[in-house]
C-alpha cells in the first residue's frame with residue numbers, strides 16, 4: 445500500500461506465524477511491532493518442518509535472503525518393518541527444513557528494535573479505527589491493526605472469541621533430533637537423505653534429515669529429525685505425559701529438556717521394544733526427547749474489527765498435512781497482498797478472511813480424517 449501516513453500493526457506472538465505476518469506487512473510499507481511472551485531467544489525451539497512452496501513464496505515477497513539453503517533434500521520414501529527390512533520404497537523428492545532455520549531467517553530480516561521480548565498480551569480494546577494492546581507488565585501499544593499470532597492457546601482468540609478452544613485428538617507425538625555425526629554407520633546408511641517410516645497399528649514413526657542447529661546443510665553438520673505418534677488416553681495417561689520434570693502440568697507440550705524422568709524412560713523402553721534397529725538407535729542417541737499433544741482447532745471467524753487471527757491461533761491442522769507452517773505463511777502473504785491490492789483496510793480484511801477460512805477448514809478436515817485413519821481412531 446502506498447499510504448503516505450504508514451499504517452501500523454501490532455503482532456502478538458513472535459514465532460513463525462507472527463514473523464511471517466510482520467515481514468509481509470513491512471514489505472508493503474507498514475510499521476510493525478512484534479510482542480513475544482518468551483523473555484529469551486527461541487532459536488533452539490522446535491523440530492523439523494517439511495518445506496512447502498508457500499514459505500519460499502513468502503520469503504521472495506518479503507525479500508528474505510537466508511544465509512544457507514533452507515532445507516535438506518530427501519529422495520525416496522521408505523517404509524520399514526520392525527526388523528528394519530524395506531517393505532515399500534517409492535521416489536518422492538522433497539525438502540525438509542527446521543523450525544530454527546525458518547525462525548532465524550525470519551527474525552534476521554526483521555529489525556530487532558521492533559521485536560519486543562517478555563511482553564505478554566493480557567487484554568485489548570478497539571474502536572472503529574484503532575486497537576490497543578495491554579501487556580502484563582502494565583505497558584500498552586496501539587495501532588491500526590492487531591494480529592493474533594499467539595498459537596493454539598491464543599490469548600487474542602480467548603478475548604475476541606471466548607469459548608473457542610482446541611480439542612485433543614487422542615494421540616501425541618514424541619520427537620527428537622540427533623546430530624548426523626552421532627548416529628552409527630548402519631543406521632545412517634539406512635536413513636540417509638530419505639523420508640523413512642515405520643507404520644504399525646496405532647503407531648507411526650518417521651524420520652527425515654534437517655539442517656543443523658546453525659542452519660548448515662553441509663553433509664556431516666545436519667541433524668536427523670524423528671517423530672513417533674502414539675495414543676495417550678485423556679485423563680491420567682495424558683496428564684502424566686504432559687507433566688514436566690518440575691511436576692507442572694503443561695497445556696499441550698513439553699519442550700526439550702523438560703520431559704519427566706519417568707516419561708523419558710517410558711518412551712525409550714518402548715523404542716527398544718517396537719522400533720526398527722535404525723529408529724531404535726535414533727531414540728537412544730537423542731539427548732532431549734520432547735512431546736506434543738496433537739490438537740484440533742477451527743475458528744468460525746478470523747477478523748474481529750481491527751483484530752485478526754493467523755497461524756495456529758486460528759486453525760491447527762494435524763501435522764500429517766505437513767502444511768501448518770505453509771498455512772501461516774499463506775495467511776501472512778495473502779493479508780499483505782489483499783491490503784496492497786484493495787487499499788481499503790476493512791474491505792481487504794473481509795476478502796482475506798473469506799479465503800483463509802475456507803482453506804483452514806479444508807485443511808483441518810483433511811488432517812483429521814488422515815490422522816484418525818493412521819491412528820485407528822473411530823470418531824464418536
Ligand SMILES: Cc1cc2nc3c(=O)[nH]c(=O)nc-3n(C[C@H](O)[C@H](O)[C@H](O)COP(=O)(O)OP(=O)(O)OC[C@H]3O[C@@H](n4cnc5c(N)ncnc54)[C@H](O)[C@@H]3O)c2cc1C
Pocket residue numbers: 456457458459460461462479480481482492493494563564565566593594595596597598599600617736754755756757763766767768769770771772
Ligand atoms: C508434531 C508437530 C509437527 C509439525 N510439523 C510441521 C510440518 O512438518 N510442517 C508444518 O508446516 N508445520 C508443522 N507443524 C506446525 C508448525 O510448527 C506451526 O503451525 C507454525 O510454527 C505456526 O505456528 P504459530 O506461529 O502460529 O504459533 P506458535 O509457534 O505456537 O507461536 C505462538 C507464539 O506466541 C507466543 N505467545 C503466546 N501467547 C502469547 C501472549 N499472550 N502474548 C505474547 N505472546 C504470546 C508464544 O510464546 C509463541 O512464541 C507441526 C506441529 C506439530 C505439533
